[in-house]
Every structure is written in C-alpha cells, then in structure tokens.
Amino acid sequence: MKNNRLIESLFDLLQGKSSKNSVLKEIVGEDKLNELQRKVTSEKDTKPPKVAVIGKAGVGKSTTINNLFNAQNVTSHVLVGTKNVHRKVFDLEGGGKLDILDFPGLGVDLEEDIIYEEMYIRELPEADVILYVIQANERILREDQRIIEDVVLRSLHNVIKGDKSNLQKKIVIGLNKVDEIGPGTWDRSINQPNDEQGESIEKRCDDIVEKLTSVLPISKKQIVYYSAEQRFRLLDLLNAIIQCSGSSGWKLATNPKPWWELAEDPRVAEIVRKNSNR
Amino acid sequence: MKKIVFLGKCGAGKSSAINALFDLNLPTDNTHACTMEINKHRVDAIKENDQPQILPIEVIDTPGFGESLEVEHIYKEMYSKVLPVADVLAWVTQGDMRIFRPDQEALLSIREFISFPKKIIIILNRIDLIGPKNWDETLNVPSAEQRENIEIQVGQVLERLSKYFPFNLTHNDVIPFSAVKKFNKNKLIDTLLNHS
Numbered sequence: 001m002k003n004n005r006l007i008e009s010l011f012d013l014l015q016g017k018s019s020k021n022s023v024l025k026e027i028v029g030e031d032k033l034n035e036l037q038r039k040v041t042s043e044k045d046t047k048p049p050k051v052a053v054i055g056k057a058g059v060g061k062s063t064t065i066n067n068l069f070n071a072q073n074v075t076s077h078v079l080v081g082t083k084n085v086h087r088k089v090f091d092l093e094g095g096g097k098l099d100i101l102d103f104p105g106l107g108v109d110l111e112e113d114i115i116y117e118e119m120y121i122r123e124l125p126e127a128d129v130i131l132y133v134i135q136a137n138e139r140i141l142r143e144d145q146r147i148i149e150d151v152v153l154r155s156l157h158n159v160i161k162g163d164k165s166n167l168q169k170k171i172v173i174g175l176n177k178v179d180e181i182g183p184g185t186w187d188r189s190i191n192q193p194n195d196e197q198g199e200s201i202e203k204r205c206d207d208i209v210e211k212l213t214s215v216l217p218i219s220k221k222q223i224v225y226y227s228a229e230q231r232f233r234l235l236d237l238l239n240a241i242i243q244c245s246g247s248s249g250w251k252l253a254t255n256p257k258p259w260w261e262l263a264e265d266p267r268v269a270e271i272v273r274k275n276s277n278r
Numbered sequence: 279m280k281k282i283v284f285l286g287k288c289g290a291g292k293s294s295a296i297n298a299l300f301d302l303n304l305p306t307d308n309t310h311a312c313t314m315e316i317n318k319h320r321v322d323a324i325k326e327n328d329q330p331q332i333l334p335i336e337v338i339d340t341p342g343f344g345e346s347l348e349v350e351h352i353y354k355e356m357y358s359k360v361l362p363v364a365d366v367l368a369w370v371t372q373g374d375m376r377i378f379r380p381d382q383e384a385l386l387s388i389r390e391f392i393s394f395p396k397k398i399i400i401i402l403n404r405i406d407l408i409g410p411k412n413w414d415e416t417l418n419v420p421s422a423e424q425r426e427n428i429e430i431q432v433g434q435v436l437e438r439l440s441k442y443f444p445f446n447l448t449h450n451d452v453i454p455f456s457a458v459k460k461f462n463k464n465k466l467i468d469t470l471l472n473h474s
Binding site for chain 2: 107108113138139142145
C-alpha cells in the first residue's frame with residue numbers, strides 16, 4: 001500500500017496539488033515532468049513484470065503457478081499439460097501484479113519441439129524474468145543444457161548483446177520437487193526435507209551450478225529450491241521472482257522501487273527524488 | 279544361447295531391471311551412473327508358464343545414454359558392437375517421465391544398427407512412480423488411477439518411439455514393469471524369451 005501512496009503523491013506533485021510542483025517544473029522542465037507522469041500512469045495500468053515459466057515437460061511448471069497463485073490451470077501426470085503459452089495476470093497479496101506466462105514443456109518429442117521452440121523464441125524476449133524450472137529428483141541436465149543453449153540463449157541474443165551476465169540477471173532457477181529427492185524421505189510432520197534430503201538438495205544445487213555454467217554462468221544464489229506440491233518455500237520463490245524483476249517490478253509491495261527511477265534522464269530522477277517526501 | 283541387450287537412457291533403470299528379472303546384484307545408485315562399460319552376464323532364466331523351464335541366456339548391460347554430450351560418441355560405438363550380435367533388444371524407458379526426445383535422439387543415432395535384433399521389447403520401467411503414485415501395496419499392483427495413466431503412457435511410448443524402430447511395434451511389445459516392486463516380472467521374462 002506504501003506504493004500506492006507513493007504513486008498518489010507523485011500524481012499530486014505532478015498535477016500541481018503540491019506546492020513543490022512549481023519548483024520541480026522550474027528545475028526539470030514541463031516536458032520531462034509530463035513524460036514521467038505518462039510513464040508512471042502507463043506502467044501502473046498496463047505493465048506488471050512479465051514472468052516466463054519455462055523448462056522441460058513434467059517438471060511442474062503449471063503446478064508451481066497454480067500453487068503460487070491459487071490458480072486452477074490444467075496439470076497432468078502423464079500427458080503434456082500445456083500446449084500453448086498461457087498468459088494470466090495475477091494480483092499479489094499486499095499489492096502489485098505479476099504477468100505470468102506458462103510455456104509448454106520441452107523435450108517430449110523432436111517434431112513437437114520445433115513448434116514449441118518457435119513459441120519460445122518469439123515470446124521469451126518480452127519477459128522481464130525467466131523462471132527456469134528443474135526437477136530435483138532427476139540428475140541428468142543434458143536436456144536443460146541444450147534448452148538453455150539452443151533455445152534461451154538463441155532467442156535472447158538481442159537482450160544478451162554478447163554479455164551473458166545480461167541474461168543471468170533475468171533468470172531464477174526453480175528447483176522443484178525437493179520432496180521427492182533421494183536418498184531420504186520428506187518429513188511430513190513439519191513439511192521439511194529430512195537431514196539426508198537436505199544434503200542431497202545442497203549437492204543438487206552445486207551440481208546444477210557446475211553443469212549449467214558450462215552454457216550460462218549462474219550462481220548458487222539464483223537457485224531457489226522448493227516443492228510446489230507440498231507448498232514448501234513457495235514464498236521464497238515468489239520473492240526471488242520479484243527481486244529479479246528489478247526495475248520492472250518497481251511498484252510491487254515486497255520490492256518497492258522508487259518511482260523516479262522511471263525517468264530516463266538521471267538528472268530528472270535525482271531532482272524528483274530530492275523533492276519527493278520520501 | 280539367446281542374447282538380450284538392454285539399452286536405455288541414463289537413469290531409466292537398466293541395471294535395476296536386470297537385477298529384478300534375473301536375481302543378479304549389479305551395482306545401482308540413485309545419484310550416479312554406475313554402468314560405464316558393456317557388461318555381459320550368463321544367467322539361467324526361469325520361464326514360469328505351464329512347465330517351468332530353465333534357459334541359459336546372455337544378458338548384456340550397457341551404459342545409459344544422455345548423460346552428457348561429450349561421451350556420446352563412445353556410447354554409440356559400444357552400441358554398434360553389441361546390437362549386431364543381439365537376438366533381443368530390450369529398450370528401457372522411464373514410465374514416470376514425459377520426456378521422449380532423448381530416446382528419439384539416441385534411436386536416430388544408432389539407426390544403422392537397430393535392425394539387427396530380430397525382436398524388440400520396450401520395458402516401461404518405474405511404473406510404481408507413475409502419477410498419482412498411490413501404488414496398491416497390499417496387492418502389489420498399480421492403483422486404478424495409475425492403471426489408467428499407464429495405459430496412456432503406453433500409448434505415448436508407441437506414438438513417440440515406434441517410428442524410430444525398424445518395424446511397427448504394438449501394445450504387446452510395451453511391457454509395464456517395476457523393478458523395485460518386481461511387478462510383471464514373469465510376464466516380462468516370458469516376452470523376452472518367447473520365440474522371435
């Protein structure tokens with residue numbers, strides 16, 4: 001709600017309801033202030049951060065979305081659940097929205113992959129955050145390496161511009177199904193991994209960093225382990241997505257970005273910052 | 279002596295299946311690939327239909343493909359050696375997975391050798407883990423929901439893989455199996471040993 005107040009105070013400021021407005025206008029110039037106002041309005045109404053949920057088929061992408069947002073998307077045990085990019089804007093508790101894109105899983109079939117990979121290549125560049133889901137109970141990452149290299153990196157070459165760290169900033173690795181990792185069994189009484197599983201999770205994370213780094217450098221901090229089915233650490237996952245959304249998530253309650261960052265001119269941002277009540 | 283070669287993706291459970299079928303003790307591990315080379319084992323298979331019969335056979339265990347790109351050519355070379363001498367090819371797939379692309383890619387890469395075995399069986403392993411994972415422990419059979427999903431999965435296997443084999447496979451060539459539960463053991467042995 002703090003953000004809404006911030007936005008309101010900006011509107012007050014820009015619409016002359018605040019005494020500081022004239023001062024701002026004088027220093028910044030009317031055009032630039034109007035431009036900033038337009039941006040704030042359009043961002044507020046139309047542009048929640050876009051989150052692309054991608055990965056191999058069967059890793060639990062749709063279940064993750066369902067349980068994160070209490071949605072009711074179709075999931076399946078054996079058939080491919082998602083055949084198109086399903087897009088839906090979800091309201092977050094405590095303010096803000098996320099625009100979630102549920103992608104079809106890859107790796108089911110050579111011929112179908114051709115169609116799905118086209119969707120990835122078309123839609124992925126639009127995403128502010130990429131949530132790459134891996135299942136903890138499978139240790140082979142060859143297919144994931146291939147998807148990252150052949151699909152993700154290829155579709156985002158305009159975003160990457162030769163520097164893979166540009167992409168690294170946009171990626172969250174979600175390690176799902178940690179309740180099914182072996183050896184060890186899930187402690188149902190406290191809904192936590194038991195000690196053995198805890199160790200396995202650590203090892204999985206290290207292995208993922210090592211194997212994926214051969215195609216895209218990632219750090220262990222980018223991996224969020226969770227279980228969608230057990231609703232274990234889903235909030236950590238949500239937080240990581242919001243943190244990762246960076247400036248595109250400036251109005252989210254959990255990660256309020258100062259709205260003046262929307263000004264492209266750093267001088268304008270600086271002046272507005274100084275003159276706001278914050 | 280009949281030679282049966284077991285092939286499949288890394289982690290599909292080839293060694294576990296062989297252990298369960300022929301009471302062997304090949305090393306298996308749920309975090310590391312164990313089979314790094316071709317292993318041949320002489321076993322006495324027991325056919326348990328009308329009159330129990332003991333048949334000496336040779337079981338050939340192979341390293342699973344799909345572990346990493348770097349070692350793929352080594353595996354391909356191994357497969358090129360065992361397939362021409364095998365009578366039966368037992369292709370092991372993971373029943374609880376939707377991913378068929380690695381199997382398809384592997385089948386494409388060995389297509390010159392795949393027509394040597396006269397008989398091909400697909401073992402749909404790990405069906406105890408097929409969703410919703412509520413295996414009927416008292417009867418040691420899949421639950422009603424699992425049976426339904428196994429049917430769907432058998433259809434998926436045929437649809438996704440059949441075209442990569444040299445001849446058409448039918449429902450009878452895909453055997454749902456669980457090495458852990460030893461489910462369908464006798465049926466699978468019979469299918470592997472029956473006249474080809």
